[in-house]
Amino acid sequence: xxxxxxxxxxxPADASYQPDLVEAKWQARWAERHTNEPDLDGxxxxxxxxxxxxxxxxxxxxxxxxxxFTGSDVFGRFKRLQGYDVFEPIGxxxxxxxxxxxxxxxxxxxxxxxxxxxANFRRQLRRIGGMFDWRHELSTTDPAYYKWTQWIFLxxxxxxxxxxxxxxxxxxxxxxxxxxxxxxxxxxxxxCDTLVEQRTLEQWFFxxxxxxxxxxxxxxxxxxxxxxxxxxxxxxxxxxRSEGAEIEFPLEHGKSIRVYxxxxxxxxxxxxxxxxxxxxxVPEITGSAQxxxxxxxxxxxxxxxxxxxxxxxxxxxxxxxxxxxxxxxxGRMIPVWIADYVLMEYGTGAIMxxxxxxxxxxxxxxxxxxxxxxxxxEQERLVDSGEFYGMPAAAAKSAIIRWLEETGxxxxxxxxxxxxxCISRQRYxxxxxxxxxxxxxxxxxxxxxxxxxxxxxxEDFRPDDTGISPLARHEEWYYVPCPTCGxxxxxxxxxxxxxxxxxxxxxxxxxxxLDDRPFDRERTRRWLPVTxxxxxxxxxxxHLLYSRFVSMVLHDLGHIHFDEPFxxxxxxxxxxxxxxxxxxxxxxxxxxxxxxxxxxxxxxRMYLMSLGPFQEGGDFRDAGISGPRRFLDKVWALVGDATRxxxxxxxxxxxxxxxxxxxxxxxxxxxxxxxNTAIAAVTxxxxxxxxxxxxxxxxxxxxxxxxxxxxxxxxxxxxxRFGHMASIFDTRWPEWDERFTVEETIEVVVQVNGKTRSKVxxxxxxxxxxxxxxAIRDQVVKRFLDGREIxxxxxxxxxxxxxxxx
RNA sequence: GCGAGCGUGGCGGAACUGGCAGACGCGCAGGACUUAGGAUCCUGUCCCGCAAGGGGUGCGGGUUCGACUCCCGCCGUUCGCACCA
Numbered sequence: 023x024x025x026x027x028x029x030x031x032x033x034p035a036d037a038s039y040q041p042d043l044v045e046a047k048w049q050a051r052w053a054e055r056h057t058n059e060p061d062l063d064g065x066x067x068x069x070x071x072x073x074x075x076x077x078x079x080x081x082x083x084x085x086x087x088x089x090x091f092t093g094s095d096v097f098g099r100f101k102r103l104q105g106y107d108v109f110e111p112i113g114x115x116x117x118x119x120x121x122x123x124x125x126x127x128x129x130x131x132x133x134x135x136x137x138x139x140x141a142n143f144r145r146q147l148r149r150i151g152g153m154f155d156w157r158h159e160l161s162t163t164d165p166a167y168y169k170w171t172q173w174i175f176l177x178x179x180x181x182x183x184x185x186x187x188x189x190x191x192x193x194x195x196x197x198x199x200x201x202x203x204x205x206x207x208x209x210x211x212x213x214c215d216t217l218v219e220q221r222t223l224e225q226w227f228f229x230x231x232x233x234x235x236x237x238x239x240x241x242x243x244x245x246x247x248x249x250x251x252x253x254x255x256x257x258x259x260x261x262x263r264s265e266g267a268e269i270e271f272p273l274e275h276g277k278s279i280r281v282y283x284x285x286x287x288x289x290x291x292x293x294x295x296x297x298x299x300x301x302x303x304v305p306e307i308t309g310s311a312q313x314x315x316x317x318x319x320x321x322x323x324x325x326x327x328x329x330x331x332x333x334x335x336x337x338x339x340x341x342x343x344x345x346x347x348x349x350x351x352x353g354r355m356i357p358v359w360i361a362d363y364v365l366m367e368y369g370t371g372a373i374m375x376x377x378x379x380x381x382x383x384x385x386x387x388x389x390x391x392x393x394x395x396x397x398x399x400e401q402e403r404l405v406d407s408g409e410f411y412g413m414p415a416a417a418a419k420s421a422i423i424r425w426l427e428e429t430g431x432x433x434x435x436x437x438x439x440x441x442x443x444c445i446s447r448q449r450y451x452x453x454x455x456x457x458x459x460x461x462x463x464x465x466x467x468x469x470x471x472x473x474x475x476x477x478x479x480x481e482d483f484r485p486d487d488t489g490i491s492p493l494a495r496h497e498e499w500y501y502v503p504c505p506t507c508g509x510x511x512x513x514x515x516x517x518x519x520x521x522x523x524x525x526x527x528x529x530x531x532x533x534x535x536l537d538d539r540p541f542d543r544e545r546t547r548r549w550l551p552v553t554x555x556x557x558x559x560x561x562x563x564x565h566l567l568y569s570r571f572v573s574m575v576l577h578d579l580g581h582i583h584f585d586e587p588f589x590x591x592x593x594x595x596x597x598x599x600x601x602x603x604x605x606x607x608x609x610x611x612x613x614x615x616x617x618x619x620x621x622x623x624x625x626x627r628m629y630l631m632s633l634g635p636f637q638e639g640g641d642f643r644d645a646g647i648s649g650p651r652r653f654l655d656k657v658w659a660l661v662g663d664a665t666r667x668x669x670x671x672x673x674x675x676x677x678x679x680x681x682x683x684x685x686x687x688x689x690x691x692x693x694x695x696x697x698n699t700a701i702a703a704v705t706x707x708x709x710x711x712x713x714x715x716x717x718x719x720x721x722x723x724x725x726x727x728x729x730x731x732x733x734x735x736x737x738x739x740x741x742x743r744f745g746h747m748a749s750i751f752d753t754r755w756p757e758w759d760e761r762f763t764v765e766e767t768i769e770v771v772v773q774v775n776g777k778t779r780s781k782v783x784x785x786x787x788x789x790x791x792x793x794x795x796x797a798i799r800d801q802v803v804k805r806f807l808d809g810r811e812i813x814x815x816x817x818x819x820x821x822x823x824x825x826x827x828x
Numbered sequence: 829g830c831g832a833g834c835g836u837g838g839c840g841g842a843a844c845u846g847g848c849a850g851a852c853g854c855g856c857a858g859g860a861c862u863u864a865g866g867a868u869c870c871u872g873u874c875c876c877g878c879a880a881g882g883g884g885u886g887c888g889g890g891u892u893c894g895a896c897u898c899c900c901g902c903c904g905u906u907c908g909c910a911c912c913a
Contacts, residue, residue, distance in 0.1 A: 252832060252908090259831065262912065283913060296913090338911085361911095368912045375913085381829085382911055439912055562908080596907090632853070634841065638833095641840055649853045655868095699842070702852035709852090771848045776894045778848055816893055822847050826893050 039658040041622025041736070048735040049148060057749050058110070058153045062532050062545055065107035070549045071098035072528055072588075074557030074565070075113045077120055078139035083146045085612040085630070085642055086597040086604045092627045093594050093636045093697065094556040095152045099731040100692045101554075102153065103755040109549060110153045111531040113160035114140050117168075118520035122451035126484050132451045133479050136163055146615065151623045151734050153751075158534045162523035167530060168453035169474035170540035171523055174572065175226075175445075175456060176467050183229045183575055186465065189444055193221035200448040219325045225446035225516070226455060230571045234261050234438040237570055240586055248590040250637075256562040262439020267423045268370065269432035271295060271347040271356075273307060279347050279358065282369030282437060285379065286426065287418040289351045290407040291397035292374035295358045296340065296386070298366040299323045307358060309344025316341055316360065323362045338363060338386045349374075350431045351408065351422075361386060367441055443568065445519040450483040450492040452517030460504035460511035469505050475513070491515040524565055525572040528552050528587060541582075551584045559593035566591070592695060595639025597630075604642070612642060624733035625651040631697040631732055640698075650701075654736055656708060660717055661726065661740045669719030679765045680710050681721050685758035688728045697732070704728050719744075724756040772797045773824040774806040782823075790817045797823055 073094035102108040116136045125132035178184040192201040196216040238261050241254050266284035299320045308316045319341045340361030377387035378396040399405050402415045426432035454475045456468035478499045493515040504511035532545040577585040599610040628650035633640030684707040691700035730737035741750035772780045780803050782796040814826035
């Protein structure tokens with residue numbers, strides 16, 4: 023990639039280091055030389071280095087974002103230096119409620135705001151020196167992108183993985199609009215403070231539950247998914263597999279109530295039942311005397327917003343329906359109640375209450391004076407349980423399930439906590455869901471050839487008092503001929519969830535310039551699954567799970583060759599400022615621009631990467647930033663000396679060993695994203711070279727290579743000062759020779775009774791008797807041995823000797 | 829409440845599978861060079877002690893020749909999830 027002739031260097035070789043000049047020069051040159059643009063169709067060693075794309079807020083990238091992006095970029099550059107063809111794309115997750123709410127607040131259409139925000143993000147991302155392939159930039163709001171988001175919806179629909187059903191949403195009765203959960207503050211609308219209620223709307227769902235088992239099983243497959251345990255655990259808990267039984271409790275007149283329980287072993291202790299207030303059997307079974315109370319309770323629960331229903335105060339409430347059902351084990355008739363602590367969405371929406379062995383049931387039983395029967399004793403054995411008396415609880419669980427199945431009273435069932443994914447949003451700023459409602463044909467998918475369904479640019483994009491979705495008010499858009507029969511029909515006015523936009527963007531990146539298919543088959547085969555994905559652990563569940571689900575469906579439909587999209591995932595830590603996470607609401611957001619302007623991008627990058635372990639985050643204080651700058655200044659000066667060094671003089675042994683050890687350590691640390699200790703290792707080498715007045719060309723060049731992932735512009739400039747024409751990123755990462763990493767003479771620590779007393783110098787790999795002899799000759803050791811007999815000698819070769827005396 | 833993690837100098841943080849606690853950096857102190865220093869260079873910097881030595885990784889126990897590291901019990905803190913039967 024070298025050019026035949028180079029412009030004259032922007033600085034004389036020994037001028038002081040001026041980051042502004044160096045950074046501007048190399049950013050321009052990378053663009054001219056297409057340094058960061060791999061051959062997507064021919065790369066031999068493809069490495070897809072992906073960073074979670076940002077949501078382009080009006081504030082721009084803050085220091086926390088910069089930390090994350092830089093960490094990902096360091097890894098990409100390291101892999102590039104190791105000889106991989108690294109593809110490092112960037113894009114913008116620009117649809118969604120954040121942008122829309124901000125747009126409403128400032129009264130400007132998001133379609134107008136977002137491009138400005140993106141331009142600002144682009145400027146910041148270029149300034150920090152990311153190795154981005156800008157040819158493949160994407161924005162989820164671009165029709166050329168969301169055309170394919172809509173296409174994915176249609177594929178799921180065709181495959182029977184998308185369906186419509188009624189579901190509750192938060193509803194503000196004053197604003198007459200749907201609210202997202204995060205817009206509900208203490209049960210009130212965040213805008214007008216009105217009490218929020220629930221409303222039931224028809225919405226589109228993706229059948230993620232059908233994949234729950236596979237989403238769970240793949241987590242154990244390390245060859246497909248090299249992910250951190252914490253993320254895997256979070257996903258496992260979210261999917262929430264549980265083994266239990268469905269049990270029928272017969273009602274007085276033929277019908278029965280089906281419950282789900284993970285503890286069928288406690289069946290004999292079920293002394294009452296509780297249904298979710300919205301359970302369909304409730305109207306049927308409610309006695310005439312209870313009618314009024316039951317209806318009042320159901321109305322009251324329905325009026326609560328979803329958030330406080332789920333999170334709210336623990337105080338149990340409920341009413342008796344007047345009905346009784348038969349406990350199939352004891353044969354006793356037990357009362358049936360309704361209470362909002364039972365959720366319609368989980369299990370069967372009904373439970374058998376076993377107050378003796380469930381805290382919530384106990385609370386409820388105490389409040390309403392219901393009987394409590396203990397059926398498991400302290401040895402975890404069943405008591406008071408008929409033929410199962412004395413059986414250990416674990417064994418009883420399967421025995422009772424078997425009994426239920428044999429007698430037709432129930433069956434063993436596996437439940438998942440995860441619900442189907444509701445993708446409908448009653449909003450403006452998203453991709454319209456590609457469905458047309460026809461009075462004659464019903465819901466008709468928009469034909470693929472008619473995609474994208476463009477989001478119209480409308481002035482009145484806010485929700486208003488009419489309760490009609492903003493898109494429905496736009497009549498020339500709303501009414502369309504039915505694709506099947508041609509009569510006047512109506513478009514779906516909901517848009518899809520932002521999480522759908524981000525569930526497939528990694529598939530689009532390599533193929534952004536293609537408009538006849540979402541992703542090129544060959545390119546996908548070459549580059550995917552993503553080699554390394556880096557992002558925040560706040561997305562451990564939703565984004566990562568939805569992406570896995572979409573990949574799985576597309577795989578099963580034959581569109582892609584893999585079913586897990588991210589071969590390796592690592593979560594970056596959070597940058598903390600003044601003891602808490604950086605966020606706008608806390609008012610502790612640090613804008614990086616001024617730091618970069620003052621210190622330069624390379625210094626800032628190095629500073630961020632040395633704050634703490636990348637996967638744990640760090641504490642941002644501007645005090646420390648001078649350190650990395652001093653480091654670069656020193657290296658700059660050393661490079662000046664090294665350019666005049668022939669690189670042929672003999673290297674002192676201590677320096678030689680340190681050189682090779684540093685190469686090993688930095689390589690290993692970068693591989694594990696331990697950037698802070700990698701930087702410390704290079705600093706140690708620098709300190710030694712300065713102390714030894716060594717500026718051997720070979721060593722200093724290696725040092726520049728090791729700094730390159732962190733300070734790319736700086737490294738390029740140094741590389742050029744050494745006379746190299748090509749980009750340093752087309753050079754190979756330095757190798758070390760294991761033989762040189764071991765020193766000839768080793769300092770062995772000598773302990774007496776476990777306390778360090780002295781050190782002795784011995785030849786490498788000296789045997790025990792040699793070390794012991796050297797140790798007992800040592801004056802200090804001699805004093806502590808005090809002529810006593812050595813009872814035990816413990817030698818850790820090349821490290822430590824512990825002498826144990828009485 | 830449940831789950832996961834974390835507690836080490838004035839500060840950010842090092843310490844391999846149990847083997848010299850405090851690497852590296854910031855800050856601070858002293859010195860050099862300077863008209864000057866918020867530049868640069870040198871020296872020092874866990875605590876007590878002149879020293880020899882002693883103490884020390886949130887607290888209390890344990891295992892071990894040896895514990896920041898492993899085990900048990902507390903305390904504190906952060907992040908998820910949250911009435912999931």
